[in-house]
């Protein structure tokens with residue numbers, strides 16, 4: 546069983562809190578979106594208000610990517626959100642980092658440097674081995690307890706996510722707790738249940754579709770975005786070179802066969818786009834499936850309005866809708882229509898659950914709210930929807946973990 550903050554005697558305890566504040570970074574190095582920081586405010590405030598001494602652990606970006614930055618900006622933004630001083634250390638588990646953690650007083654908070662600045666943190670380990678990494682060995686010597694609130698990274702078996710529960714009493718933070726509660730009990734939500742699978746994570750979405758159709762969790766699966774394009778090709782539609790090349794270049798060509806198998810097995814419950822929107826001479830232009838391929842091979846960048854109307858009709862009878870991924874290239878005003886329409890229709894459904902980092906950011910930029918639950922996780926939420934165990938969650942509940 547996973548213990549929560551309710552089980553932790555916080556006062557005077559030095560707690561390592563793993564959060565996921567991995568955020569889009571602007572060209573000037575600023576945070577382009579602070580939603581993931583906001584999500585952790587409850588957990589951090591609660592620990593600090595209850596007299597905890599908090600050392601925050603987090604990653605930002607991946608080695609080699611433009612958003613692979615330090616966490617100083619995150620620390621100063623957290624100070625604003627928490628409305629209290631938040632320190633920053635440019636190290637994570639060195640002697641200097643440990644001394645700083647040891648010097649914390651009740652109610653103090655420090656953000657340690659990006660865990661992925663250390664090569665071991667970008668590897669996947671079994672929890673017992675993760676506990677022997679430099680990061681976990683070094684830092685656990687100055688911590689009394691570990692809290693994992695990083696649901697969005699819980700599908701990674703990296704040291705700061707799975708190692709600490711082997712050596713410290715460990716607890717789920719409030720974000721982790723609520724994500725597990727909602728995404729772990731999908732089968733109890735009202736029926737009919739509709740899954741909307743859009744975006745660009747094609748293989749993950751096909752995994753989800755297989756799983757929920759096989760287990761009879763889904764009454765309908767609506768496809769959109771790149772996922773919808775792959776299903777159209779699997780169904781024999783010629784989308785033209787631009788869309789086909791995109792799918793090939795992204796490495797999703799093999800997924801077309803899997804999509805075809807899925808259509809053969811469960812086609813009556815899978816809805817495909819009836820029209821798509823393309824960029825013709827700088828304007829949005831809609832084409833019915835029968836009019837494809839586009840004459841200039843323009844890419845299919847959104848679902849069209851008759852698809853939207855078709856999907857809205859299905860949603861109007863739904864008891865639960867689970868959405869992952871945008872319906873089109875929402876970053877471009879001309880191709881946000883499908884995402885906006887679909888997600889607005891979803892807010893009228895009794896229970897509406899949204900997963901996906903890009904999806905959540907699309908909703909904020911489009912100003913759409915009113916969902917029952919918006920997950921902080923993309924890959925982690927998808928993995929939970931297939932009922933696959935998340936390594937960081939297993940580490941929190943595993944037999945090997947240390948109890949108080």
Ligand SMILES: Nc1ncnc2c1ncn2[C@@H]1O[C@H](COP(=O)(O)OP(=O)(O)O)[C@@H](O)[C@H]1O
Pocket residue numbers: 743744745746769770771774845846847869870871872873874875876900901902903904905923924
């Ligand atoms: N038809 C399309 N063609 C190309 N890209 C698309 C299309 N539809 C959606 N996208 C892109 O998919 C990306 C988001 O997908 P994904 O990462 O799967 O979402 P999430 O993080 O919410 O799971 C967006 O950047 C969007 O522009």
Ligand SMILES: O=C(OP(=O)(O)O)[C@H](O)COP(=O)(O)O
Pocket residue numbers: 565567606607697698701901902903921922923924925
């Ligand atoms: O942003 C994240 O996941 P997501 O892109 O699935 O939402 C998490 O911070 C995990 O990051 P990673 O996919 O680089 O391990």
